[in-house]
Amino acid sequence: MDNRKIIHQEIVLKLCDLLRYIETQLAKDWSVDNINDYLSIVALAKRMNMSVRSLTSYFKLYSGESLGKYIASRRAEYAARVFRLFPRISTAEVSRLNGFFNPPALYLFLKKYGVYKPSDLRKPTQLNIHLEFRKEIHETSYMVFKLRHGQYNDCNSIEFEENNWQLIENSISDATPSGYVGIAIDNYIEDDENSGTFMAGVIYDHKIVKVPKEFGVRIINRGQYAVFTHKGSYSLLSEFYNSVIAFLQNTTELDVELGMPIFEKYLNSPTDTPAEELITELWIPIKQ
Numbered sequence: 001m002d003n004r005k006i007i008h009q010e011i012v013l014k015l016c017d018l019l020r021y022i023e024t025q026l027a028k029d030w031s032v033d034n035i036n037d038y039l040s041i042v043a044l045a046k047r048m049n050m051s052v053r054s055l056t057s058y059f060k061l062y063s064g065e066s067l068g069k070y071i072a073s074r075r076a077e078y079a080a081r082v083f084r085l086f087p088r089i090s091t092a093e094v095s096r097l098n099g100f101f102n103p104p105a106l107y108l109f110l111k112k113y114g115v116y117k118p119s120d121l122r123k124p125t126q127l128n129i130h131l132e133f134r135k136e137i138h139e140t141s142y143m144v145f146k147l148r149h150g151q152y153n154d155c156n157s158i159e160f161e162e163n164n165w166q167l168i169e170n171s172i173s174d175a176t177p178s179g180y181v182g183i184a185i186d187n188y189i190e191d192d193e194n195s196g197t198f199m200a201g202v203i204y205d206h207k208i209v210k211v212p213k214e215f216g217v218r219i220i221n222r223g224q225y226a227v228f229t230h231k232g233s234y235s236l237l238s239e240f241y242n243s244v245i246a247f248l249q250n251t252t253e254l255d256v257e258l259g260m261p262i263f264e265k266y267l268n269s270p271t272d273t274p275a276e277e278l279i280t281e282l283w284i285p286i287k288q
Helices: 009-026 041-047 052-063 067-085 091-097 103-112 158-163 165-171 234-250
Strands: 134-138 141-151 179-186 195-204 216-220 223-231 263-266 279-285
Touching: 009 041, 009 052, 009 067, 009 141, 009 216, 041 052, 041 067, 052 067, 067 091, 067 103, 067 179, 067 195, 067 234, 091 103, 141 165, 141 179, 158 165, 165 195, 195 216, 223 234, 234 279
Parallel strands: none
Antiparallel strands: 134 223, 141 195, 141 216, 179 195, 179 263, 223 279, 263 279
């Protein structure tokens, strides 16, 4: 039985908002101070205007796991993401940003949740690779998004597009989108490389006044990006990501900016474009 069906819809919307809040706090790429305070169960219950007991009970019923375990596992995965994508940041700094006093404490935390070792995450996947890219300024925009946990392969269908990007666009009929984007946060768990959290978003040039409760909003601030272009099926994006990461780990041309999001931008759609003609841009924030 799907426990979500027995929870009042108002509570379901609150829990969806909570999941988006946790992800967006973490997804600020460690620019948030006192992360332990922001993501404590007491602070989250206060934000949701619920008691700790009610919040934790409803969350367990809704998701099948405890709220404390969920928060901890997501923090571990985001820490692994920093190790993977920002190899020049010291282990001590990653530990501090993730709310730990020293690297050994973070290592034990990652091990507990089955995440790859930092040393494995920082190993160059390829050497002497060069990829073409362009530099571009991304102006401040507002991303209205839906959040999904699960297999990335499930995000590659026309049905997924209709239930996410198209649904968002249709729900905000008084504004014109400036682009369609996605932010993927891998699980970084051994033997589970093809799943994670995916934010399917539509970006607008100005703030949307009225956003339906089932969607979240995230600001993408102005910044400089290195833009890498992929042509072909979405099923090949993982391989493309690995090539870009390998290039970033071994190049001195670019220095990735920690405080900005990495996102995909989709220039066409599988609803009317053959898979081999799909164009996806990977926007990597860089220091100016």
